[in-house]
Amino acid sequence: VAYLVVFHILFVLFVWTYWKSVFTLPVQPDKKFHMSYADQERYENEERPEVQRQILAEIARKLPVYTRTGNGGIRFCDRCQLIKPDRCHHCSVCAMCVLKMDHHCPWVNNCIGFSNYKFFLLFLAYSLLYCLYIAATVFKYFIKYWTVSCEIWFLFHLLFNLFLSLVLCCFSFQGELTNGRSKFHILFLLFVAIMFFVSLMFLFGYHCWLVSRNRSTL
Numbered sequence: 001v002a003y004l005v006v007f008h009i010l011f012v013l014f015v016w017t018y019w020k021s022v023f024t025l026p027v028q029p030d031k032k033f034h035m036s037y038a039d040q041e042r043y044e045n046e047e048r049p050e051v052q053r054q055i056l057a058e059i060a061r062k063l064p065v066y067t068r069t070g071n072g073g074i075r076f077c078d079r080c081q082l083i084k085p086d087r088c089h090h091c092s093v094c095a096m097c098v099l100k101m102d103h104h105c106p107w108v109n110n111c112i113g114f115s116n117y118k119f120f121l122l123f124l125a126y127s128l129l130y131c132l133y134i135a136a137t138v139f140k141y142f143i144k145y146w147t148v149s150c151e152i153w154f155l156f157h158l159l160f161n162l163f164l165s166l167v168l169c170c171f172s173f174q175g176e177l178t179n180g181r182s183k184f185h186i187l188f189l190l191f192v193a194i195m196f197f198v199s200l201m202f203l204f205g206y207h208c209w210l211v212s213r214n215r216s217t218l
Contacts, residue, residue, distance in 0.1 A: 003137060010130045017123035021108045024116035026091070026098040033063060034082045059083060089218050102216045121211070124204040131197035138190045 035043065043055050056074035060083055067086045069075055075084040080097045084090075089101040091111050100114035112120045210216060 006133065007137075010126060010133055014123070014126040014130050017119050017126055018108065020119035021105075021112070021116050021123050022110055024110070024119060026094060026096065026101075026111040026113050027115040028080075028096055029082055029085050029088055029099055033085055034080075035059065040081055056083065087216060087218075100216065101218060103218065121204075121207055124200060124207065128197065128200045128204050131193045131200065135190060135193040135197060138186055138193065141186050142190050 053073045060074045077090050087100045090097045093104050098111045098113040102112040104111050
């Protein structure tokens with residue numbers, strides 16, 4: 001019962017954060033960053049690049065914009081016709097400028113930015129705990145599979161059971177793996193859980209480092 005309670009708590013948190021990461025719409029810059037119709041006509045009719053930069057600089061004086069391009073110009077999006085705020089980038093997949101865009105994630109089919117970065121980070125954290133919990137609860141039965149032919153694993157199995165009981169404080173299940181199909185399922189589940197745990201550990205650690213440095217992927 002304790003295993004199932006912890007499992008379903010992690011599962012619900014995992015699904016909830018994934019849902020929020022997928023269906024939370026990216027936030028576009030405020031209307032004040034969009035060029036007016038008169039400024040847009042003046043900018044498009046001007047052919048000299050230096051004059052265009054001056055027009056953008058005049059408009060940006062009224063805006064809280066501090067980041068510049070490599071040549072010192074104002075960051076401007078030709079497709080959205082707006083002056084980009086700091087950390088704003090145009091997403092070619094979403095066809096829009098996203099506020100504080102981090103990246104476009106194919107796993108959630110959405111832009112990760114200002115509106116859903118918290119949910120994405122929580123999604124990584126709960127996914128990490130979910131995989132770790134599955135691997136920890138399955139590993140003892142993986143050891144049982146090998147104790148049939150390897151006596152050294154029997155000692156490791158006893159030590160692991162002691163460690164697992166201290167960490168999880170759960171009741172041990174005395175069921176045996178009676179057929180080859182169930183043993184294959186245990187091996188496959190452990191392999192998948194460890195594989196995703198390792199990959200998520202590096203990804204989550206990288207994003208925690210970005211947050212600690214007040215940075216983003218882009």
